[in-house]
Amino acid sequence: MTAPMFERVALVGLGLIGSSLSHAMRRKGLARSIVGHAQSEKTRDTALRLGLVSSVYASPAEAARDADLVILCVPVGACGALARNMAPAMKAGAILTDVGSVKGAVVRDVGPSVPKGVHFIPGHPIAGTEHSGPEAGFAELFEGRWCVLTPPPGADEGAVRRLAAFWQACGSHVEVMDAQHHDLVLAITSHVPHLIAYNIVNTARHLEQVTDTEVIKFSAGGFRDFTRIAASDPVMWRDVFLNNKEAVLEMLGRFSEDLTALQRAIRFADGDTLYKLFSESRAVRRGIIQAGQDTADADFGRHHGIPGKQP
Amino acid sequence: MTAPMFERVALVGLGLIGSSLSHAMRRKGLARSIVGHAQSEKTRDTALRLGLVSSVYASPAEAARDADLVILCVPVGACGALARNMAPAMKAGAILTDVGSVKGAVVRDVGPSVPKGVHFIPGHPIAGTEHSGPEAGFAELFEGRWCVLTPPPGADEGAVRRLAAFWQACGSHVEVMDAQHHDLVLAITSHVPHLIAYNIVNTARHLEQVTDTEVIKFSAGGFRDFTRIAASDPVMWRDVFLNNKEAVLEMLGRFSEDLTALQRAIRFADGDTLYKLFSESRAVRRGIIQAGQDTADADFGRHHGIPGKQP
DSSP: OOOOSEEEEEEEOOSHHHHHHHHHHHHHTOEEEEEEEOSSHHHHHHHHHTTSOSEEESSHHHHHTTOSEEEEOSOGGGHHHHHHHHGGGOOTTOEEEEOOSOSHHHHHHHGGGOOTTOEEOOEEEOOOOSOOSTTSOOGGGGTTOEEEEOOOTTOOHHHHHHHHHHHHHTTOEEEEOOHHHHHHHHIIIIIHHHHHHHHHHHHHHTOSSSOHHHHHHTGGGTHHHHHHHTTSOHHHHHHHHHHSHHHHHHHHHHHHHHHHHHHHHHHTTOHHHHHHHHHHHHHHHHHHHHTTSSOOSOGGGOOBTBOOOOO | OOOOSEEEEEEEOOSHHHHHHHHHHHHHTOEEEEEEEOSSHHHHHHHHHTTSOSEEESSHHHHHTTOSEEEEOSOGGGHHHHHHHHGGGOOTTOEEEEOOSOSHHHHHHHGGGOOTTOEEOOEEEOOOOSOOSTTSOOGGGGTTOEEEEOOOTTOOHHHHHHHHHHHHHTTOEEEEOOHHHHHHHHIIIIIHHHHHHHHHHHHHHTOSSSOHHHHHHTGGGTHHHHHHHTTSOHHHHHHHHHHSHHHHHHHHHHHHHHHHHHHHHHHTTOHHHHHHHHHHHHHHHHHHHHTTSSOOSOGGGOOBTBOOOOO
16 A cells, blocks of 8 residues: 555535545545535535545634645635635645636636645546535546646646646546636536526426426437436536636527527528538547547437447 | 237338337237338348348338338438338238328328328337447337327327337337427427537537537536437438428527527626526426436446436
């Protein structure tokens, strides 16, 4: 058994990501001790009962005290206040990171509170499920997924390397980019997809001619896949949209422009345009499967275990 | 072993749905013989090699001759010409049905060719995967899914009952409704979801600031789920949009209206509106799981076999 990477890791927030990190760290022996903070007493109790943490604190500052790695695992909108609370308690040389889906806003909100000597390196593991809470976590969540780090200019290189090694030990690939570019990439690969999934569920719920029961019964034609995405945590997603406004509006503008062109092709029965566009999508799907970011299993059948065939 | 429901079933088209029907019929002994037609020689050879049919014909009329159940399993746009070709060969008392995702256009295109004495009962099993072709089929595809029948006014009740019993034997629930209502329901539960999935893949492919490689690498944040939907058969989907134009444009108009309202909520940082709408989506998801149209497995993790938790 090699020495753990960190003596004391503080998980500030114990939902899906925090609990999954605990499982992943324990499996690989990455921390000598794992402590945590959660706002709700119920979550703190659950975390102790599940053994996610050895100690849990109602005060984020108490959790962060003496930790050499502090990970904010909360909705993006909650990071600023937590950082202000914890900052005075953090020890010199510690790494402060987060797991939020928006990085520019975290730099804006957390950056000013970070004490001298603490290494603030924002991060984002691109992994998740539609479930939330301390019981939703599992050790394999980060395996094969990408984790993006967005160290600010002048960040300590040794600290960046340590944090990258930590995510790699959790099973992730690591990529470094600047916060602004991250926010643009995620706007198209994650934020707008979630927004349109939420939107179509909303549209379907408010039709006069089609009942909610019909929408549910006949959902296997595609709609049910959108409801899975739209079942994700509403607070997390509200905060994403409030904090990545510019990039989301930019990508949404392009999406709507393209949708209008498709609508026009349908109105004027332009089958060639539709066919060409639909055919080209398959190449992107193949790329994702080849990159190991999804499997080729025929998931619409949902009979997992039936051998997948390459599309 | 009870007697088969049908003496001779003709599968006109041997892709995902035709081949799955063959597997389902064989498993349950629903047909004494299964014959087929496919346009391409390669598909005909594959169908024979896989034992999907005992005889395969280049001529649709030859396949339909003497059959007491003929099932059109082709893209919606191909039904009319095939029906005109087969109609003279069909025997009195036979049932002619289809599996298309649009029903009004099939009634319009097929109806006029149907000879007196043949029972034309359009159908639509709401089941599928993102894969296509004769090798993609499996017997369980229809299990627990809904099959909608849209018998025209005055259709023979005995024939409708026989066809309903056939789909039930394949594992499906059956619902009867009129063609126009079917097309409206499917526009929102299937057609518009596919269109916006195709659309966002297209938008992502044409960004100047984000590379295709980045889109693929960081797709696990939601985008990859859309690419799965957008990997479906392009001919089938082109035909759906060309043949369900009015209902799709109507639903697309509502979708865009709702999306504009969401966009406005983001622009003006209206977190309460976003939170309320995101929260309400979870109820629809729960309804779908309770109705058995999807499982509660945490599929974003894609580690199937990890026990699902109720969202």
